[in-house]
Amino acid sequence: MTETKSAAYNSSDFQWLVASDLDGTLLDHFSYSHLPANDTLEKLESSGIPVILNSSKTRDEMLELRRALNNEHPFIVENGSAIFIPQGYFPQRPEFAREESGFWIVEPGARRDDILAFLQQDGEKHGAPYLNFAAASTAEIVAATGLTSAEAEKANQRNYSEPLLWQGDEQEKLAFIARANASGFATLQGGRFLHVLGQTDKGRATQLLKKAYQHYTDRECRLIASGDGPNDLDMLRVADIAVIVRSPAHPPPSLPHHPHLIVTRETGPRGWAEAIEEIFTTDSKHSANIRM
Template identity: 60%
Template sequence: MTQNNSLSGHWLIVSDLDGTLLDHYDYSHAAVDELLQQLEQRETPVILNSSKTFAEMLELRRELHNHHPFIVENGSAIFIPANYFPEKSGDAREQDGFWVIETGLPRAQLLEFLRADAEQFGTPYLSFAEASVDEIVEATGLAPERALAAQRRDYSEPLLWRGDEEEKQAFVARVRGAGMSTLQGGRFLHLLGSTDKGAATLRLLDCYRHCRDTEYRLIAAGDSPNDLDMLRVADIAVIIRAPHRPPPQLRARAGQRVMISEAVGPEGWREAIAQLFP
């Protein structure tokens, strides 16, 4: 990766987790811990933006010593700590000490679609709603308690696809026809409402700019195709290499900088972000 000059002004870093801040295999974040502390001292917020659930994010924020807003379930909801900003967004509701802006659909509505679709087309997939904890552990490598947290979803449904590509594309078309969307992650096809990581990122960016009267600019970091919507909206898109697939293809828009790490996973995150904030 080419050496970049350090940045001036106010920046937000919005980051995926698995394969980015967390190791793809063992979920370690040791490689980035020191840099995260330095960013905190610089007052540069790191916003976690993942397919993970509210319960999973709470635990990870604690481990990462992160107290900033976060985005769950591939852009389906934004959680802002109560009183983080001077005022609450008009459409936010309060939950467990957070202001919540919901941009997706309730999981119950998604599961109802799956039930109706399965009656006609079958289920060439394993959904989290139907999976046992042991099956989720096997599919994800998560510890059982974290598998339980991953199963407690509010806005999306991960599907471990077991059919062929033709069946998948037909399913995706039916989802789109129903006004919903899918995202292909590193392991799962995610069913969700008409939202994505990029749309939620821009909504949160507006909150920062409005509530702090500061022209924040945006860095986004991710490693897989389901991060592309988030990467597209960033001023600087940081693509983290994965150990088992090529980097996702991002066509840079005018004025956008795209960086691709040499190292993989958290080491790649540290490599890229440290160049921007030496």
């Protein structure tokens, strides 16, 4: 593992938060297994350090993964479009949050219906050189993602964004992105898909949630963020410590000038666990590390 820069930390002085991407980070890129990260996740939980799942996945996908990971903390869906906080997690409901199905929900993103209306109008005028989830069959989503049929159906139960499997050339993509931006939407290139969403991102949503934590603790909140792709960069930029998890499918995204950056040698959940263990382990030769 390569740590480009470091600084001294004292675990007793801070309330640490860990925000993490899922696919390619906590979940293996090919198998979607989280087994290599389980021991580290248990240590964080027993140490009172919440792991905030922050993904392009939908609420239903995230609920299932939270159960598999024994995680009961707030989570962020669809690339920062909505924050789900279990009711009662904080002493009071956060400002601007609404209540639904046992959660306080903060929605900085756009609604999917508005995005689909834009895609229909744009496609009629400029063509649609992509496969979007709303227009795709379950079998097509399975073929594009490697998910099971049940998982593909959950992935298509979106509320705030629309993934596009781009099939045109780069020039067409750039022109499409410009039109989306001009219409008030943002785009993010994930590992496999170009996501169309509202004017939000993983970093903005993480900062909103961090402020909620900070409101209810006397200690300063410090953030560790981990991810493997370009759509994680906004989250990594706002972190006190950024962890880029190496991918077997693409080179690490570039994050210049971050003061505390770790790029893992191992891929996926194994690399994630090694980075977190290194950060939270006291080493007499490295005063930057803290005990978990």
